[in-house]
Amino acid sequence: MEVNIRHARAGVTIAVDGLAELRELEWHDGHVRIGAGLNLTEIERRLDGRIPLMAEWFPQFASRLIRNSATLGGNIGTASPIGDSPPTLLALDASLILASREGEREVALADFFRGYRQTELRDGELIRAVKIPLPLAPITGFYKYAKRRFDDISSVAVGIALELESDNVRRIRIGLGGVAATPIRALKAEEALAGKPWTKRNVREAARVMGQEGTPLSDHRASADYRAAMLEQALLKFFFEKSEVVRG
Numbered sequence: 001m002e003v004n005i006r007h008a009r010a011g012v013t014i015a016v017d018g019l020a021e022l023r024e025l026e027w028h029d030g031h032v033r034i035g036a037g038l039n040l041t042e043i044e045r046r047l048d049g050r051i052p053l054m055a056e057w058f059p060q061f062a063s064r065l066i067r068n069s070a071t072l073g074g075n076i077g078t079a080s081p082i083g084d085s086p087p088t089l090l091a092l093d094a095s096l097i098l099a100s101r102e103g104e105r106e107v108a109l110a111d112f113f114r115g116y117r118q119t120e121l122r123d124g125e126l127i128r129a130v131k132i133p134l135p136l137a138p139i140t141g142f143y144k145y146a147k148r149r150f151d152d153i154s155s156v157a158v159g160i161a162l163e164l165e166s167d168n169v170r171r172i173r174i175g176l177g178g179v180a181a182t183p184i185r186a187l188k189a190e191e192a193l194a195g196k197p198w199t200k201r202n203v204r205e206a207a208r209v210m211g212q213e214g215t216p217l218s219d220h221r222a223s224a225d226y227r228a229a230m231l232e233q234a235l236l237k238f239f240f241e242k243s244e245v246v247r248g
């Protein structure tokens with residue numbers, strides 16, 4: 001995008017997807033660490049379905065051609081409000097390992113986006129890795145609404161990760177793209193569900209709350225009303241498609 005659209009010509013260009021330090025994928029006791037320089041195909045193959053939310057998301061990202069080249073760090077680094085990795089990773093409660101000559105620091109992804117295409121990154125800092133806490137929430141879903149089925153950017157994207165305890169919501173994380181200047185968490189909908197029985201009635205109420213999250217705009221991709229309606233639909237879809245199956 002920098003070169004094609006903004007016609008930027010840097011004096012020195014570093015292919016960060018070639019840096020060994022950005023290409024690690026490691027499983028640890030409490031988390032998995034995914035190198036920001038790995039492309040999405042590489043991550044998909046190396047995870048091999050072990051993070052089901054990401055496994056559901058990968059095929060919905062552009063096309064194989066793009067996934068063969070687009071790195072996870074690049075998708076986060078563009079800080080696009082309609083990038084697909086942030087809603088997925090926000091639902092997984094991910095944090096970022098940022099590295100520079102001064103050392104490393106960890107920033108929650110939820111705190112990384114500061115404004116439209118603005119991030120926490122300081123001069124000389126790179127996203128080295130994405131850290132996803134384990135164990136993973138057992139019920140997850142990714143919902144992408146776009147004009148075309150493939151090779152298209154989202155109008156709205158929603159990632160959801162849910163953990164139930166005796167049919168009550170123990171923890172739910174919902175990441176949203178396309179409804180604000182940055183990717184955001186659906187904090188009001190999460191709060192509306194926390195600790196409550198996971199019932200059709202409660203989910204319907206929370207879906208109405210979710211339809212009011214963010215500050216969606218009307219543009220060439222979708223109207224603000226459509227975006228709000230799709231937020232509501234995504235939570236309902238998740239309830240009927242995912243949790244009904246799990247709950248039998």
Ligand SMILES: Cc1cc2nc3c(=O)[nH]c(=O)nc-3n(C[C@H](O)[C@H](O)[C@H](O)COP(=O)(O)OP(=O)(O)OC[C@H]3O[C@@H](n4cnc5c(N)ncnc54)[C@H](O)[C@@H]3O)c2cc1C
Binds near residue numbers: 022072075
């Ligand atoms: C046909 C097509 C379809 C697409 N469909 C989708 C889609 O479905 N969903 C979606 O989300 N996007 C989509 N995109 C957008 C694109 O795929 C992403 O923006 C891509 O992930 C960028 O990754 P990259 O590795 O090429 O990053 P680059 O373009 O190289 O970098 C993007 C930005 O991030 C910065 N950056 C790169 N790596 C790092 C790092 N490690 N640390 C800090 N900053 C870094 C760069 O400096 C630059 O500012 C599509 C693009 C095309 C052309």
